[in-house]
Amino acid sequence: MESSHIVIEADGLIKNYGSFQAVRGVNFQVYQGEVFGLLGPNGAGKTTTMEMIEGLRKPDGGRAIVAGFDTQKDLGKVKEVIGVQLQSTSLFELLTVEEIMRMYASFYPSSVPIGPLLEDMTLVDKKNGRVKHLSGGQKQRLAIGLALLNDPKVIFLDEPTTGLDPTARRTLWEIILKLKERGKTIVLSTHYMEEAHVLCDRICLMDQGKVVALDTPRNLVSSLQSDSAIEFRLQDLAEADKESVVEELRDIREVKGIDVRKDVFVLYTDKLQESLIDLVEKSAGGRWQLADLQTRTATLEDVFISMTGRSLKEE
Template sequence: MAETMIKADGLVKRYGDFTAVKGVHFEVYQGEVFGLLGPNGAGKTTTMEMIEGLRRPDEGHAVVAGFDTRTQLNRVKQVIGVQLQSTSLFDLLKVHEIVRMYASFYPSSVPIEPLLEDMILQEKRNDRVKNLSGGQKQRLAIALALVNDPQVVFLDEPTTGLDPQARRMLWDIVLRLKERGKTIVLSTHYMEEAHTLCDRICLMDSGQVIALDTPRNLVRNLQSDSAIEFRLEGADSWSGERQEAMTEALREVSEVKQVDQRKDIFVLYTDHLQASLVDLIGRAEGQGWRVQELQTRTATLEDVFIHMTGRSLREA
């Protein structure tokens, strides 16, 4: 079994009367990409900052690469690299200058030029930071997190605000880091990103862990491969009793295993898409249901989150 690189043991963080993180437990293994997935305000960043030693937990503790963040914080700092959600960089420095400056903070560092090449910044080495694009600044922030050749790399929503091409470029960088044996903790609210990059996903909501497994197992726990999603005209203004009656009626659709409803949107989960679709359309015609925007798709991590919390990641 892989070595445990991170152990979060009952982490709690309070701000006055508000508890941002409520007793989080998990382990991260060597060489894996571990995802913290959840909406804004779920407690992902606060959890990461407690593990990094940037915030002191009110309860619980964390161990990173065998070092306790409460008593061995200096040792922890030597073995981790951190890309914060927003990194303040010195705008007037050139790319190679800021990387060399950060490298000087550590007793030993990796060679600068290969690092810039890995981060696809070689052509920008003499550009000032203020002239970099959003994606280039994010890659620079990751380069700064890697100058000390850390065992564990923390990436806090590294692709937020980036265009699709820049996002894919960063995905490739993360996967290359994994190939080199780095342990990576990645927070995100993008389902596709978590599904593509992460070996395991810790699904967080309201400061708590609500599920932790591989992406495939999380989706498999829905017990269905496919989803039929549609709107029912006027359903968002129905009474609770009428909505419940409709949900019960939809459970009777052939081969449907689960039904989720959110306002006027209904999602039916099934392993036999054609049979369920034919029966749904037949019932809609017979009952006079006004079905709109009907689409079929494979089940996703978004469906897992909706099923467990009753709302989507985008709404939360």
């Protein structure tokens, strides 16, 4: 990743729909050759932000620069250097895969050869099949293939794996990582934390139209100051008793932070064994009845919740 070379600059982007502000002054830079992730729940403003950078939507404030071109002043130039896979791509269902590739290729002054592109998207055996007969994963790979026909410098993928089964999702991950190996710059939106962790060099966490954090996945997780999490429920716990329980849990050895998610308690710790032993010893005295106890490593979901008080999975 050539961190010195900025390819995209979002500078104070704002988008209003009537009195509702969908994007509230978003700033970030994307470097040459990185996979940059926009991660957040539905409604966080990820798609609107991407559409303003792509030139598909006009900002009400701020500006976006792509490969040195302003999306409002040089939109023609921007379109030459980007490839876009939209959240829902409408394809001509009765055309074959090869026919739709050739049709899209004709829109550009020059395009990459279709044969190798079909190989890259693992669609060679479907090239004579009609689009309407493709599976969800195959349609997504076709949509990405169409976005690559003009050999773009920057590729935008808007929630490319939503609705796909785990196998199809991982196939797409492999394609995205191969594009990165070739030096492509990729902007990817997702609400799957595992996907962001696997694919992205840096992640921009968004919530309610704003950037709440921006860093590498590793640095974001380490910002919790804890490697591990202990999750459990307490049986027969009245809502009114939660606060006093949280205060008692703070006394458990090596606990750096506590979250309460409905009826689930999460303790963050760097020394899992010490915290776990202390918790179990305290519960053995009959003060609490632990249920569904599990331990795990801290995740991007934990980061998001600690920063916003909400889950990535919330609608």
